[in-house]
Amino acid sequence: MKRLAQKVEFCTACQLCEDLCSKTYFKEENREKSSIRIEIGEKGGSSIIACTQCGVCMEICPAQAIYQDKNGIIRIKKELCVGCFACVGFCPEGAMFQHHEYLEPFKCVACGICTKQCPTGAIFIEEVS
Amino acid sequence: MIKVNGEDFPWEEGLTVKKLLEKKGYTFPTIVVLINGLSVPENEYVSTIIPDGADVKAIHLVAGG
Amino acid sequence: MSVEKLKEKHRLLAQFQYIPGKVEKGYANRTLYVNLSENRIAEKPVSQEMKEKFIGGRGFGLKLLWDGVTGNTKWDDPENEIIIAPGPIAGITQYPGAGKSYVVSLSPLTHTVIDSNVGGYFGSLLKFSGFDALEIQGKAEQDVIVFIDGVNGTVAIEEASQAVVNSHILVEQLTEMYAANEEDKVNVSVVSTGAAAEHTLIGMLNFSFYDKRRKAVRIKQAGRGGIGTVFRNKKIKALVVRGPRIKGDLNHPADKTLLDKAGIKLHKEIATLDNSQNKMRIGGTTYLTKIMNDYDILPVNNFKFGSHPAANNIASDAFIKYFNLTGHDGCWYGCTLSCAKAINAFELKTGPYKGQKVLVDGPEYETVAGVGSVCGIFDPEYIIENNFYCDTYGIDTISFGTIMAFLMECYENGIINKEITGGLELNFGNGEAAMEVLHQMARGEGFGKIAGLGVRRLKKLFVEEYGADPAFLEDIGMEVKGLEYSIYLPKESLAQQGGYGLTNKGPQHDEAWLIFMDMVNNQIPTFEDKAEALHYFPMFRTWFSLNGLCKLPWNDIVPANNRTTAEPAKIPEHVQNYVDLFNGVTGMNITKEDLITQSERVYNFQRVFNLRMGFGTREHDQVPYRSMGPVTVEEYESRQERYDKQLKEKVGFDPEGKTTEEKIAVLRKYREDQYQKLCDAVYKRRGWTENAVPKLETLERLGMDFPEVVEVVKKYL
Numbered sequence: 001m002k003r004l005a006q007k008v009e010f011c012t013a014c015q016l017c018e019d020l021c022s023k024t025y026f027k028e029e030n031r032e033k034s035s036i037r038i039e040i041g042e043k044g045g046s047s048i049i050a051c052t053q054c055g056v057c058m059e060i061c062p063a064q065a066i067y068q069d070k071n072g073i074i075r076i077k078k079e080l081c082v083g084c085f086a087c088v089g090f091c092p093e094g095a096m097f098q099h100h101e102y103l104e105p106f107k108c109v110a111c112g113i114c115t116k117q118c119p120t121g122a123i124f125i126e127e128v129s
Numbered sequence: 130m131i132k133v134n135g136e137d138f139p140w141e142e143g144l145t146v147k148k149l150l151e152k153k154g155y156t157f158p159t160i161v162v163l164i165n166g167l168s169v170p171e172n173e174y175v176s177t178i179i180p181d182g183a184d185v186k187a188i189h190l191v192a193g194g
Numbered sequence: 195m196s197v198e199k200l201k202e203k204h205r206l207l208a209q210f211q212y213i214p215g216k217v218e219k220g221y222a223n224r225t226l227y228v229n230l231s232e233n234r235i236a237e238k239p240v241s242q243e244m245k246e247k248f249i250g251g252r253g254f255g256l257k258l259l260w261d262g263v264t265g266n267t268k269w270d271d272p273e274n275e276i277i278i279a280p281g282p283i284a285g286i287t288q289y290p291g292a293g294k295s296y297v298v299s300l301s302p303l304t305h306t307v308i309d310s311n312v313g314g315y316f317g318s319l320l321k322f323s324g325f326d327a328l329e330i331q332g333k334a335e336q337d338v339i340v341f342i343d344g345v346n347g348t349v350a351i352e353e354a355s356q357a358v359v360n361s362h363i364l365v366e367q368l369t370e371m372y373a374a375n376e377e378d379k380v381n382v383s384v385v386s387t388g389a390a391a392e393h394t395l396i397g398m399l400n401f402s403f404y405d406k407r408r409k410a411v412r413i414k415q416a417g418r419g420g421i422g423t424v425f426r427n428k429k430i431k432a433l434v435v436r437g438p439r440i441k442g443d444l445n446h447p448a449d450k451t452l453l454d455k456a457g458i459k460l461h462k463e464i465a466t467l468d469n470s471q472n473k474m475r476i477g478g479t480t481y482l483t484k485i486m487n488d489y490d491i492l493p494v495n496n497f498k499f500g501s502h503p504a505a506n507n508i509a510s511d512a513f514i515k516y517f518n519l520t521g522h523d524g525c526w527y528g529c530t531l532s533c534a535k536a537i538n539a540f541e542l543k544t545g546p547y548k549g550q551k552v553l554v555d556g557p558e559y560e561t562v563a564g565v566g567s568v569c570g571i572f573d574p575e576y577i578i579e580n581n582f583y584c585d586t587y588g589i590d591t592i593s594f595g596t597i598m599a600f601l602m603e604c605y606e607n608g609i610i611n612k613e614i615t616g617g618l619e620l621n622f623g624n625g626e627a628a629m630e631v632l633h634q635m636a637r638g639e640g641f642g643k644i645a646g647l648g649v650r651r652l653k654k655l656f657v658e659e660y661g662a663d664p665a666f667l668e669d670i671g672m673e674v675k676g677l678e679y680s681i682y683l684p685k686e687s688l689a690q691q692g693g694y695g696l697t698n699k700g701p702q703h704d705e706a707w708l709i710f711m712d713m714v715n716n717q718i719p720t721f722e723d724k725a726e727a728l729h730y731f732p733m734f735r736t737w738f739s740l741n742g743l744c745k746l747p748w749n750d751i752v753p754a755n756n757r758t759t760a761e762p763a764k765i766p767e768h769v770q771n772y773v774d775l776f777n778g779v780t781g782m783n784i785t786k787e788d789l790i791t792q793s794e795r796v797y798n799f800q801r802v803f804n805l806r807m808g809f810g811t812r813e814h815d816q817v818p819y820r821s822m823g824p825v826t827v828e829e830y831e832s833r834q835e836r837y838d839k840q841l842k843e844k845v846g847f848d849p850e851g852k853t854t855e856e857k858i859a860v861l862r863k864y865r866e867d868q869y870q871k872l873c874d875a876v877y878k879r880r881g882w883t884e885n886a887v888p889k890l891e892t893l894e895r896l897g898m899d900f901p902e903v904v905e906v907v908k909k910y911l
Contacts (some may be wrong), residue, residue, distance in 0.1 A: 019893050061521075061522065062527045062528060080443075082287045082440045082442060084287040084442065084528025085288055085442075085457055086528055089457075089459075089462040089530065100454055134714065135366065155712075156485065156488045157753065158472070161473055172597065187715070188715045189715055189761055190719065190752060191710045191749075
């Protein structure tokens with residue numbers, strides 16, 4: 001299966017990935033709507049937060065609205081989602097996101113759009129078995 | 130002699146918070162312990178020695194079913 | 195019979211059409227009225243005043259019942275009602291514990307107003323179908339089902355004589371019958387009871403929800419006060435609601451961001467802290483058994499003792515072995531505390547379903563201790579089996595346990611014997627005999643039918659029929675106001691004696707649970723301190739019942755920094771969450787002090803309701819001595835060191851050389867006196883007279899001085 005992987009030491013925190021993500025999925029550049037987040041630490045270092053496709057959210061979801069597709073990607077069936085955001089609270093990576101304009105949460109589906117334009121190769125799509 | 134939650138309790142040399150809780154049978158998982166008004170972190174229960182005459186509070190935060 | 199065939203047998207008696215409409219800021223702004231005597235269905239508007247004064251849930255139930263009955267109405271009169279109401283916050287998915295319904299009726303046990311809370315989907319689906327409450331009055335001629343279709347906007351009364359009564363079968367059939375398809379099952383909820391509710395006064399109601407993971411219908415119980423008995427007396431087989439698909443904004447909250455924020459914060463707390471706190475996600479409320487036993491407050495043998503060496507056999511580990519856990523064991527969406535545990539494929543050893551493998555909901559702590567330790571039974575398989583049968587027969591496990599324990603003590607004291615019990619040897623610990631009593635309750639025969647009368651009536655019966663000593667039975671019969679005690683031992687906590695005695699409905703711990711604050715922590719040493727706690731906590735906890743909330747996410751999980759707050763017992767951060775939820779849903783701007791005032795209004799109204807029904811004064815707040823101290827020599831001597839010390843230090847009485855009887859008498863005088871002083875202090879704090887009657891100035895301050903309320907109160911002033 002594929003997933004978004006990272007080499008955080010290459011990250012310059014340009015946050016281009018955030019803009020690309022929110023633009024792709026929500027038609028606006030707004031990091032609050034991005035499924036990848038760059039958190040800049042106090043000492044300047046950054047961390048990259050995105051779904052690792054671990055599936056904890058799938059176990060938690062009361063509506064069974066979260067499933068794993070044949071490529072191993074964890075996806076949300078919006079029509080089944082009841083908007084409780086239990087998945088947001090329980091995600092071990094803090095990589096399930098929520099925005100008040102939407103009833104359902106959102107997450108990285110390893111589409112790779114952001115990785116293609118990352119200037120330093122800090123993020124990339126990897127295949128894992 | 131020390132006070133535990135306002136009641137007298139015999140003191141002994143080397144009485145730690147952990148030992149006191151055992152002696153009192155205080156098994157509840159989230160107890161707030163204060164010695165003379167100062168809070169003792171849970172990871173220091175083993176190493177914290179209670180002085181004679183201390184006023185100990187062991188507050189159980191349980192409010193039932 | 196197939197589900198299709200059963201459906202054909204349902205004869206339509208009445209139908210009502212309505213426009214489903216939308217919920218606005220937590221309210222549907224109308225209630226549904228169903229009269230089974232007249233086969234009449236109507237809707238009633240909800241006024242702004244009703245929302246302001248009664249909020250919702252239990253408050254709406256009390257208001258509607260008050261208007262529907264008189265001071266002379268008996269529980270089995272047609273004019274008695276059953277009201278189910280969720281409350282304005284109910285149905286939000288973002289915050290754990292937001293799917294509760296509150297049921298109100300006149301109780302066959304207490305003969306006055308009772309309220310009981312329950313999970314499951316019914317209340318929320320009812321609201322999203324367009325109603326803030328369902329009010330049922332009258333009595334049907336034949337067994338009926340009331341079906342509310344919130345998708346198509348119809349309400350129907352259907353004759354359903356053929357349907358089974360016992361819940362575990364009925365809820366499956368009706369869910370299948372009324373859901374449009376498999377996917378729709380989650381949008382259907384059934385209220386039902388069982389065969390024993392017809393033959394006893396301790397019948398309860400099951401509220402269902404469809405568990406997608408287990409592909410099975412689950413049930414939660416509105417246990418207290420015999421409302422299931424009223425249900426069958428009205429010849430109701432079931433109430434069914436089919437609502438719309440649930441989304442996160444069906445309440446149309448004024449500010450959803452407040453709900454999102456509070457909810458995600460609590461989900462995170464549970465995710466990170468539950469495992470080091472109460473482990474509710476793993477064992478539900480069963481964690482309490484060991485704690486209660488360790489602190490000598492686990493009722494054993496009819497509340498004689500607070501612990502037992504065999505209690506480990508029924509501690510949480512014993513049940514976790516049987517639990518089939520999923521990542522979501524909640525009784526409403528978004529409840530990540532997940533206490534609604536279930537046991538799959540449990541093979542029954544007794545009764546009509548012997549040999550069958552069934553799904554068992556629970557057990558919860560109250561059931562473990564209620565049917566278990568309080569009866570001296572420490573066998574997990576007995577507890578699971580008893581839990582199953584109580585549920586499907588429609589029996590409250592708490593009342594069942596407390597009644598059985600009372601009967602066992604009577605049996606061991608020779609007050610009743612094998613001749614009276616029909617051959618059953620009702621010694622403490624005899625699970626086989628207790629199970630037989632339960633099956634007899636369902637069959638409506640033998641000693642089970644007598645046992646089903648409840649402790650209060652049994653006391654009278656044993657005195658009148660078998661010449662029992664009334665004073666002894668008053669001491670050991672664990673009931674107040676006619677309701678059996680829930681399962682905590684309050685002997686060593688004066689505040690909790692009040693927490694049970696000074697209640698509106700009877701000794702149920704949902705008003706106040708102060709044992710640790712009082713007995714262990716010694717945080718409320720004076721009468722004034724105890725009175726303050728017996729004001730604040732009952733009011734705070736009443737508020738859950740007005741809004742459709744569960745108590746557990748308030749203090750069965752606490753923030754990491756709670757210990758450093760000014761008042762850790764109140765869980766200040768969670769109180770603020772509730773303020774935010776209320777404001778977020780309703781668009782109002784209340785403070786945490788307003789929250790208490792909201793409860794005070796309803797709480798005082800309920801007290802006046804009791805007065806109207808002929809109860810509610812000081813004499814009705816008195817408790818059996820078993821809940822205050824050692825009744826028997828056996829009890830005293832089992833904790834002699836403790837009691838001797840108290841006599842010396844607190845009473846100023848030297849126990850040296852005195853007989854146990856003498857010591858019991860002195861301790862008793864002291865403790866009974868303490869209880870009276872507590873009553874005085876609490877009534878004063880609550881703004882009541884010495885006779886426990888709300889003062890006019892209290893009602894005026896709260897804006898609850900409605901003419902008909904004042905009229906009731908004036909008779910007592």
